[in-house]
Amino acid sequence: xxxxxxxxxxxxxxxxxxxxxxxxxxxxxxxxxxxxxxxxxxxxxxxxxxxxxxxxxxxxxxxxxxxxxxxxxxxxxxxxxxxxxxxxxxxxxxxxxxxxxxxxxxxxxxxxxxxxxxxxxxxxxxxxxxxxxxxxxxxxxxxxxxxxxxxxxxxxxxxxxxxxxxxxxxx
Amino acid sequence: xxxxxxxxxxxxxxxxxxxxxxxxxxxxxxxxxxxxxxxxxxxxxxxxxxxxxxxxxxxxxxxxxxxxxxxxxxxxxxxxxxxxxxxxxxxxxxxxxxxxxxxxxxxxxxxxxxxxxxxxxxxxxxxxxxxxxxxxxxxxxxxxxxxxxxxxxxxxxxxxxxxxxxxxxxxxxxxxxxxxxxxxxxxxxxxxxxxxxxxxxxxxxxxxxxxxxxxxxxxxxxxxxxxxxxxxxxxxxxxxxxxxxxxxxxxxxxx
Numbered sequence: 001x002x003x004x005x006x007x008x009x010x011x012x013x014x015x016x017x018x019x020x021x022x023x024x025x026x027x028x029x030x031x032x033x034x035x036x037x038x039x040x041x042x043x044x045x046x047x048x049x050x051x052x053x054x055x056x057x058x059x060x061x062x063x064x065x066x067x068x069x070x071x072x073x074x075x076x077x078x079x080x081x082x083x084x085x086x087x088x089x090x091x092x093x094x095x096x097x098x099x100x101x102x103x104x105x106x107x108x109x110x111x112x113x114x115x116x117x118x119x120x121x122x123x124x125x126x127x128x129x130x131x132x133x134x135x136x137x138x139x140x141x142x143x144x145x146x147x148x149x150x151x152x153x154x155x156x157x158x159x160x161x162x163x164x165x166x167x168x169x170x171x
Numbered sequence: 172x173x174x175x176x177x178x179x180x181x182x183x184x185x186x187x188x189x190x191x192x193x194x195x196x197x198x199x200x201x202x203x204x205x206x207x208x209x210x211x212x213x214x215x216x217x218x219x220x221x222x223x224x225x226x227x228x229x230x231x232x233x234x235x236x237x238x239x240x241x242x243x244x245x246x247x248x249x250x251x252x253x254x255x256x257x258x259x260x261x262x263x264x265x266x267x268x269x270x271x272x273x274x275x276x277x278x279x280x281x282x283x284x285x286x287x288x289x290x291x292x293x294x295x296x297x298x299x300x301x302x303x304x305x306x307x308x309x310x311x312x313x314x315x316x317x318x319x320x321x322x323x324x325x326x327x328x329x330x331x332x333x334x335x336x337x338x339x340x341x342x343x344x345x346x347x348x349x350x351x352x353x354x355x356x357x358x359x360x361x362x363x364x365x366x367x368x369x370x371x372x373x374x375x376x377x378x379x380x381x382x383x384x385x386x387x388x389x390x391x392x393x394x395x396x397x398x399x400x401x402x403x404x405x406x407x408x409x410x411x412x413x414x415x416x417x418x419x420x421x422x423x424x425x426x
Binding site for chain 1: 204219220221222223225226237240242245262263264265266267268269270371372373374378379381382383384386387388389397400401404
C-alpha cells in the first residue's frame with residue numbers, strides 16, 4: 001500500500017514539474033533579434049540623463065532630441081509612458097516591468113496585440129536568410145518602424161517596364 | 172538521365188558559360204526536397220507597389236536588362252474598390268511616391284499552378300511540374316512556339332527575343348539548370364520561386380528584398396510553416412480561381 005502511495009506522489013510530482021516547465025517556457029519565450037538600431041552615440045541614455053533633473057511635463061523639446069517628432073497617438077502619450085523615468089536605459093511595460101531596448105517588441109505588443117501575434121508566428125515583418133536548417137530571423141519592430149512615428153513614409157518606385165515597340169508602318 | 176550523364180552535361184555547360192561569359196558558373200541540379208510543396212503568400216494590404224521585387228528578381232535570375240527587357244514580376248495597379256476588374260489595371264504607373272492613396276498594387280508572377288495549363292499545351296514536353304510543385308522549363312528543349320504564353324492566364328511566361336543583355340559584372344553565377352542559368356535566344360522562361368535558392372533552404376530574392384515584408388513563402392505540407400499560418404488565419408484569395416488552375420500563390424489581406 002505504502003509503495004502505491006509513494007508511486008502516486010512521485011507521479012504527481014513528475015506531472016507538476018512537466019507542467020511548470022512547459023508554462024515557464026512559454027513565459028520566457030525569446031526571439032533572436034539583431035541589436036536595436038540606436039542613433040550613433042545616443043546609448044546608454046543614462047550617460048546624460050543620470051545627472052539630470054526629472055521634468056515630467058509634456059512639452060516641445062528644444063535643446064535635445066529635436067529630431068524626434070512624436071506621431072504615435074501623441075495626444076495620449078509622452079516620453080515617460082514608455083521610457084522609464086528613473087533609469088533611461090530601460091523601457092517600462094504597463095505592469096511596471098522594466099525591459100531592455102532589445103526586447104522592445106513586448107512594449108509594442110501591449111497595444112498592437114494582433115500584429116505581435118503575427119510577428120511571433122513569423123508573418124508580420126521581413127523574412128531573410130534560410131528557412132530550412134537555420135533559426136528564423138526576426139527583426140525588431142523598430143528596425144522598420146520609427147517608434148516615434150511608425151507609419152511608413154512613401155518611397156520612390158523603381159522605373160516601370162519599357163512599353164512594347166510600336167511599329168509605325170504596320171498596315 | 173543517369174548521374175554520370177547529368178554530371179557530364181553540367182561540366183559541358185559550365186565550360187560553355189566560362190568561354191562565353193568569362194565567368195565561372197556553378198550550375199546546380201539539386202532535386203526537389205522530399206515532402207515539400209512550395210507556396211507563396213502576398214499581403215495586399217501592405218504592398219506599396221515600389222517594384223523593388225521586380226529588380227531584385229532581374230538581378231538574381233540573370234534576366235535581360237534592356238533590348239530586350241525581360242522581367243518575371245509585373246506589378247499591376249488597380250483603383251481601390253475594383254479589385255476584380257483586372258482589365259482596368261495598368262503596370263506602367265510611375266508616380267513620384269508610392270503608395271498612392273486611391274490605388275492598390277498587385278504583383279503578379281508565375282503562380283506555380285497545381286493544374287498548369289501551360290504544361291498541357293507544350294508540344295515537346297519542355298515544361299513540366301516538379302515534385303515540389305514548381306513549374307519549370309528546360310531551355311534546351313524549348314522550341315519557342317509560345318503556346319504556353321498563350322495558355323497562361325496570368326501572363327507569367329516571358330519570351331526571350333534575344334540573348335540576355337546583362338552587364339558582365341552583374342551575372343549571378345550561382346545558377347540552377349531549371350532556373351536562372353543564362354537563357355538562349357527564342358526560348359520561354361518564367362519565375363521558378365528562385366529554384367536555385369529554395370532548394371538550398373533560402374528564401375526567394377523577392378521575399379528578401381520586400382521593404383514592407385509583404386511577401387511570405389513556405390512549405391504547404393508543413394503545418395507549422397508561415398504560408399500555412401497565412402492560409403489558416405488570413406482572408407486569402409487566388410487570382411482567377413474560376414479557371415481551375417489551382418495556383419499556389421495566395422494573396423491575402425490583414426484582418
